[in-house]
Amino acid sequence: MGSFKWINLFIIIFKYFLTITPIFSYSNEVPNFLDLAKEPQVFDWMVDIRRKIHENPELGYEEFETSKLIREKLDELGIPYKHPVAVTGVVGYIGTGLPPFVALRADMDALLMQELVEWEHKSKVPGKMHACGHDAHVSMLLGAAKILKDHEKYFNGTVVLVFQPAEEGGAGAKKIVDAGVLENVSAIFGLHILPGIPLGEVASKSGPMSAGCGLFEAIISGRGGHAALPQHSIDPILAASNVIVSLQHIVSREVDPLDSQVVTVGMFQGGGAFNVIPDSVTIGGTFRAFLRESFTQLKHRIEQVISGQAAVQRCNATVSFLEEKKPLIPPTVNNGDLHDYFKSVAGSLLGTDKVKGMEQMTGSEDFAFYQEALPGYLFLLGMEDISAERLPGPHSPYYKVNEDALPYGAALHASLAAGYLAKLHHEVLVVEGKYHDEL
Ligand SMILES: *[C@@H]1O[C@H](CO)[C@@H](O)[C@H](O)[C@H]1NC(C)=O
Ligand SMILES: *[C@@H]1O[C@H](CO)[C@@H](O)[C@H](O)[C@H]1NC(C)=O
Ligand SMILES: *[C@@H]1O[C@H](CO)[C@@H](O)[C@H](O)[C@H]1NC(C)=O
Ligand SMILES: [Zn+2]
């Protein structure tokens, strides 16, 4: 009895493998893009691009030269593109031009800060710097484009290259989505290079990854007067102080302790003399949450608490979330199926021990806008050389990119996109019954 069952089981498993393997076999379908990306004609090319962009950092929606350089490189590779998309954005296409579509994203903007690293390719623009690695992001996506283009004839579908403006608070991703270029795209992948994670490793997680981020500003108005005669004034300093204390009670008293949220008041402007009660006080701050519903609720309560608490002290308050200037960034939430897919691709390319989990981060990423529109996946790319000095964190004037990470980013982009097209193609064949007969 036993042996009959075992043989049957064996046959079933064997048949399963025969039929399943062609459905999606990463190693058969996708070349080793890491070896390709490490070759000098790709690696040196990426390094050169990254250094050019680093020398000429441009702020959000002003990435004109960066955008031009990207288009020159795409022309060089024979890759068609759309431009301008979202002011300075460029969207390139590799493959058949037909569905399925899979997108890869790189952000292009720099920061308003002075570089303090003394090196040959230091920023040539005073007060502007690529201190978040977006110069590396552009160069890695171009590197991916270069190696993908060489394998274009094997694609059943199209890779969409998204070079996006204004990630640093400008919500460039939202403008890309609004432009409609991601319609019919099945999935989008993005990466962020980060110190603190060893070179050759990646980190990510399923579900909420980085927080939604909003700003608020409130003008609390009272009535100014002599500090020695408070009865004739309405003191906005005291009212603003109470507002700030009450704002801290939202997270500590109203929110599930397991649902992490932040409210920080970082700005308090009011008064200019020791003995004068001012007319008004302006406060400003930021709030963060990981769940879309929590983020909306937090925003709502911030507004209520400021107005309500100001009224208790006989003041009026006007609250603004500055959405015209700085759109709210929703939480970054990674798609669970794409997480499994990412682990299999990154594991094959780097080794499964190099694919790490992570805690969610209270920073924010405008990649969230893509994830509201379609399945999206963001991961962190390591660049720390553990044998060398520790790299400073992002947004530091001493920020440095370890350029040895460039081939890893390019290869991951390329593998994720090519593998995903192969996977979608086989899924279509299965639905059409082309592999079913064997089962
Ligand atoms: C794409 O898929 C179709 C349908 O299975 C097939 O006929 C065609 O040869 C494939 N093209 C490429 C480039 O793989
Ligand atoms: C998406 O697909 C629909 C239906 O095939 C088509 O009408 C539309 O033009 C496509 N959109 C883009 C941006 O390709
Ligand atoms: C608050 O607004 C009301 C209505 O506009 C106004 O009558 C009142 O004087 C204001 N109070 C302060 C302290 O500005
Ligand atoms: Zn940044």
Ligand SMILES: [Zn+2]
């Ligand atoms: Zn960044």
